Amino acid sequence: MAPYKILYAEDDETLAFLTQDNLEQQQYAVTHCNNGNSCLEIFRKESFDICILDIMLPKMDGFELATEIRKLNSDVPIIFLSAKTLKEDRIKGLRLGADDYLVKPFSIEELLLKIEIFLKRSQKNKTEDNTFYTIGKYNFDAKNYLIFNETEKISLTQRESDLLKLFLDNKNKVLKREEILKALWGTDDYFMGRSLDVFISRLRKILINEKGISIENLHGIGFKFQLNET
Template structure:
């Protein structure tokens, strides 16, 4: 049985019961909260391996929870579940540091698969052969998702860390969009492509002071992470 602990925020009690019951049958330890305040109280008290957040919650919505979680922990994966289908809502969630977004009604099987993928990646990152890279002036610690220089520390999300590591392992080489999407998400559909653009934009901003580093967009092909050694 898995000992992984999931924080699950959902105010629809029927949906919450079904989802929690299914995940527990898969061996997960699920802590369910009916509103945003209870969710944050639970997060501060216990260590969670992944967070699953509905957006429309009483007292504190999922976006607010994600922002608060990222102030405390920038590494724990966050998956949004929402009836909101607007592209802007999805992009907002990703910009707040979420790693994925499922639209209601969702498949329990798909949710379980995404959880499994995130947890496997967390394990893989922890035992990765190469754990330290030089990125311009920064040292990149892949295990702790940290970019450091002197007293400066920038904590990346798990997804940002995975993308940066993929680029560094293939520096100065063209990576096709579908290669990146399949490597990070296991899928290359339209929405995942938009998600990739968000994460690349965030990495560009983080590395904007590095004159010898650029993420080149090759229209219709993919990207190249250029580093002048």
């Protein structure tokens, strides 16, 4: 299973280093930003399992950042970290859609516990109906490894099905090559990478006539499943 991805916004370099180091020791994949603008740009391009946001950020504060994140994703857990202790600030943060609010200085143990709780909750909310999708003229049944419509039925291997589901759950977002490999095989081994290329080639052939759908290769980075639903 791929590590959970955390987007962490904090402009205090020392605190950011210590917190990121502790999170990575717990096997979380942490992306750190030191200002709100760059944090939002990264969130637009990648998918994350949880966001940890300082409030007093340069360029865009944590409240505004959380508001923009909620416009893009209504489900991802958000935890605010702040030196602000006023009840009004806590209430404002929760009203903006944050799941919790930790006051600095906080204990890393408490932060880790909250992360674990919210990740478990968000995983429970990903119900079984996330196994059936519509892709252009096709239906995709991820549970039974099938792409089909009224006249056609295409069987996929389990890995191909897992890959397509991963793309659809992260449509229009960049997925790094190593993230895909770890999600599908638990490793970014070279030979698994060759298999990935074969699977992507087959999915492209299946979807070649679907307008507004493509699997974009971002050289040296990974792939983006482009799906224009309009």
